[in-house]
Amino acid sequence: GKEKPYHINMKKLIILFTAFLFTFAPVWGQHSKNADLDKRLQISIRTLTTNKNLEMQRTLRQETDINLLKDISWQEFLRLNEKAKERLLASTRLEAKALELELKENPNMVFSPQIEYKNAAPDYSHAFTHKYIFISENISHDTKSAPQEVINILKAARNARPNAKILLAQEFLIWTGESNASLLKKPGQNSELYSGYPEVTQAADKLGIDQLALDDAPYYAEDKNVFVKLGKFLVEVTPQDKLPLLSYTECDDPLYNRWASAYQFIGISPFGVLERNYQWARRIKAVEKNYDLILVYAGSGHLSNTSSNDLQTLLKCKDFAHIELLPTDPIDQAVEKDYETRFLKGEQYGITNDQQQNQEESRLQEQATRGTIYKQSLDQIAEETYQSYKNWKNKKLPLWFSLTKEDLLQANPNYKTPNALKNDIVFHCIYAVILAEPRVEQEQKPEVCPAPKTMPIGPKHKSYI
Structure with a gap:
């Protein structure tokens, strides 16, 4: 379970060792050459840092790319949940x-x-x-x-x-x-x-x-169908599916009610908790070294x-x-x-x-x-x-x-x-x-009734509203 610093930091170690050699090597009139090497060394370090940041950003962007998700039905979700x-x-x-x-x-x-x-x-x-x-x-x-x-x-x-x-x-x-x-x-x-x-x-x-966001709650809908993002899956729920509904008193929109209910039940299901944990682990691993x-x-x-x-x-x-x-x-x-x-x-x-x-x-x-x-x-x-x-x-x-x-x-x-x-x-x-009781009374957050978000047009997802 312990880290292997030699393996993980090999590139960094080589660069630092090279820097050490050139710092203490005899100059003998080669000042301009060493200055060039110093510049190249600094560029190499910056490049490594930039590449690491780009890789992190790319991984995090993939987590929010709807076109990379696998569509599954409510029935398929129930099967995976079993x-x-x-x-x-x-x-x-x-x-x-x-x-x-x-x-x-x-x-x-x-x-x-x-x-x-x-x-x-x-x-x-x-x-x-x-x-x-x-x-x-x-x-x-x-x-x-x-x-x-x-x-x-x-x-x-x-x-x-x-x-x-x-x-x-x-x-x-x-x-x-x-x-x-x-x-x-x-x-x-x-x-x-x-x-x-x-x-x-x-x-x-x-x-x-x-701070790193671990969870997702995008409100997606198409006509009467709603979609819940779950890790690398997009679960589609139709009006015909046997979905238990919860009551949202401040929002009587049936479409939102169905999405919010699906979001709740999918999120707390054994499959939902596991897939969310997989997602959280991916996101944390992407930034861990920083x-x-x-x-x-x-x-x-x-x-x-x-x-x-x-x-x-x-x-x-x-x-x-x-x-x-x-x-x-x-x-x-x-x-x-x-x-x-x-x-x-x-x-x-x-x-x-x-x-x-x-x-x-x-x-x-x-x-x-x-x-x-x-x-x-x-x-x-x-x-x-x-x-x-x-x-x-x-x-x-x-x-x-x-x-x-x-x-x-x-x-x-x-x-x-x-x-x-x-x-x-x-x-x-x-x-x-x-924990002791809170010092301040909890503020009541007003419930809102949002409109579904527009899903990006791509090879898999075209006419979402």
Whole structure:
């Protein structure tokens, strides 16, 4: 999982070594020649940098080129979604089997040492020793406290790494289909990207942090058919397709209602989550080499679902920090009802399988851990969390704890990797942050009823309106 700097930086190494030789070589009256070499060297360095930037821009542009997408029907989406459901359950079962093997080989293994919640501003300093920091937002995307804490993390990152090139890649910065919009936003640069959390976007701008849009929401339609962009696919939904519909009270346009409903259900489906994660990984990989520190902000379903589907796995990250934000904001009744309706309809129409997945995961974990010290340590953490939450004194500050690689190794000094497993247990830095209620009431965003965007004319897409 470690980088190979010699392989990755070979061209750069050769150029720097050449520069070293010419800098210290005897001049002997050849000053003009060396000056020419210096110029050529500078041009070579600029060319390499330019080529790298052009390659990055080309990759990002391909992500927004509608003519490169593969058209699939709603029926084809449902077929692919069934395969994704099977993959998710298979992954859950494999992980449970791996845990069972680990516990047989390590009967004294604990999940973690005894934890101690602190009621204070979190100290994220250990997180910034890793190149990647994944920030997962739990419960829903409609809290105020989660984005406020992300702003605190961004400030802490800039203070800890004042000269670092920092990137914030987030699910909540979205491409809406504008043909000239760049997925990469530079600080202070005007952008046509949509920000679900404008306060986070503004804070990143002020801190000199670049931002990368991970998700898409272009509203495409042709006559009565609507189209949802999903990674490298374009899913077409017709009025005849059995699509569950959600209610959009401020927008009674049937076409928009169908598109927005399709967008929601496709996005939360097992196939949708996986394809979106593949897309996010492609975009992050395209810009990865340009940054010293990369923060990824997304919902927990993308970062802590099953290891085979998680963004960390798709990015091949082995050494990273994970900050899990657990909001305690009172949820608006209307918002809560919308989430409940979406869940019930998703399960009823067989688009999602959250209930089956959760039941299977619980059953397998219980089966693998029953009667073990590991299970006792899990129960102990649950009890400590409950007691800390119950005795939470200063509600203006979060409750949090962190675990590092050193903590885990100290708790399991005799850990042995079972022969059946190829890799050692992955250790990284983990933070769990129970957030205080927000300082400011959430502003209600007025719902708008947009018109469909014009799709570009090309060999595959011609008469879209």
